[in-house]
Amino acid sequence: VIIFASHVNSFFKAYKPPVSVESQLVVDTSPYIKPLMQLLDEYESFGLILLDTHRARIYVVNHDKIETSKRLSKDIMNRHRKGGCSQARFQRLRRGAINAFFKEVSDAAEHLLSEVKRVVVAGPGTAKDEFIEYLTDDLKKRVVGKIDVDFDEKDVLPAAEETVIEDKKHSVLKKLDVFKKEVLRDGLAVYGVEETVAAARNGQINFLFVLKDLKIKGWICEHCQAVEPGETRNCPYCGKPTSEVDVIEEVIEFAERTDGEIVFVDDDTLKELGGIGGLLRFK
Ligand SMILES: [Zn+2]
Numbered sequence: 001v002i003i004f005a006s007h008v009n010s011f012f013k014a015y016k017p018p019v020s021v022e023s024q025l026v027v028d029t030s031p032y033i034k035p036l037m038q039l040l041d042e043y044e045s046f047g048l049i050l051l052d053t054h055r056a057r058i059y060v061v062n063h064d065k066i067e068t069s070k071r072l073s074k075d076i077m078n079r080h081r082k083g084g085c086s087q088a089r090f091q092r093l094r095r096g097a098i099n100a101f102f103k104e105v106s107d108a109a110e111h112l113l114s115e116v117k118r119v120v121v122a123g124p125g126t127a128k129d130e131f132i133e134y135l136t137d138d139l140k141k142r143v144v145g146k147i148d149v150d151f152d153e154k155d156v157l158p159a160a161e162e163t164v165i166e167d168k169k170h171s172v173l174k175k176l177d178v179f180k181k182e183v184l185r186d187g188l189a190v191y192g193v194e195e196t197v198a199a200a201r202n203g204q205i206n207f208l209f210v211l212k213d214l215k216i217k218g219w220i221c222e223h224c225q226a227v228e229p230g231e232t233r234n235c236p237y238c239g240k241p242t243s244e245v246d247v248i249e250e251v252i253e254f255a256e257r258t259d260g261e262i263v264f265v266d267d268d269t270l271k272e273l274g275g276i277g278g279l280l281r282f283k
Contacts, residue, residue: 004031018043018063029222033256034249038212041264046164047113047142049105051123051131052151053098056105058112064157070112074101099134106134113139118167120160122147172263175207179279180269191270191277193218193247197227200251203258204280210248211275212264218247227251251276 002015017039026032045062054076060067076097113119119142121128128146135143145163149156182189190199193216199205219242220227221235227250235242252262260278270277 002036018065028245028249029243030253032249034246034252037252037256037262038264041262044118044164044168045116046160047109047116047119048156048160049109049113049119049121049123049131050149050151050156051105051121052125052127054101055151056101056108058105058109060112060116061157061160064161066157068112070108072101072105072108074104076101098130102131102134105131106136106139110136110139113142116142118142118144118164120145120147120163122149122153122156122160124148124150172265175263175279176209176265176267176270179207179209179277182279183273183277188280188283189277190280192274193229193251193276196274196276196278197247197251197254199278199280200254200258200260201225201227203254204282205255205258205260205278206281207279208251208255208260208262209267209270209277209279210252210262210264211270212266214248214275216247216275218245218250219243220245220250248276 002017002021003013005012015036017036019039021035021039024035043063045060045067048057048059048061050057050059055071055073057069057071059069074097076094109119119139121132121143123131125148132140132143132146144167145160147156147159147163149159179189181187183191190196190204196205196208200208216229217231218227218229219232221238221240221242223240224235224238226235226237227245227247229247231244232242234240255262255278
C-alpha cells in the first residue's frame, strides 16, 4: 500500500497500487509522490469498449484488472417481422435503433472514460467503425486502436493492453524526439538539474522527462523554495535552514503542481543531458 499521512493536517489516505512496491518511509513537508508518479506512468489505466450492434461493455482497465465496468444492451429486431412493415421500412427502423444504441453507448463511455488517456474499441465486424463516429471529438482522439474480436471473447484484455502499451511507447518516443530537436536548436527545451528546476518553478514545463529511478541528493529551502543539488545547512539566498531532499522529487512536484506531464524514460541522450529535462510551454 501507499499511505500519505499528516498529523498536522489530520490527513490520512491509503492507496492500493496495481503491483507491489518497495518499502520505504519518507518524512517530508509535502507528499513524496515520485514512486507513485512512476507507477502511474508505468501502469496507466485505459478504457476498453467492447461492442456489437446491440450489446456493449465499457471497462476501465489497469494492468489486467478491471477497475470499473458498465454493460448496456438493447433489443434490436434482427429478423423481418411478419406483416405490418415493408422490408425497407423495417431496415430503416432497425438502423435507427442501432444508431440510438451507439449514441447511448457513446454517452456512457464519455462519462465512464473521462479520466483515461487511451481507449481501445473492440468487437466483431464493422460495428466498431460505425460506433466510433458517434464518439465526441475528444474521445475519438483518445481511441488508440481497434481490435477485431467476437463479442463473447474472454481474452480481449491482454490484446487491448498491448495496443495501449505500443501507443504509449510510440508517443513517448515522439515527444522525446521533439525534445531533442528543441535542445539542438536551443528552442523550447531545458535540460540538466539547474535549468529544469528553474523552469519547473516557473510553471514552464509541459512535459518533464526523467530518467527512470534517478535520484539526486540536494536541499530545499522551505522559506524561499530554492532547490539545489549538493549540501548546505543554511539557504545561501535567505539564510533560513534547509532540508535534505531528492531534487528529482522536488522537480516532479513543481511540474505536477503546474499541470506538467511527467514521463519516465530510459534514454541515453537524456542520461548525457543530466538525466532530466523538459519541453517548455513558453520561454
Ligand atoms: Zn531560502
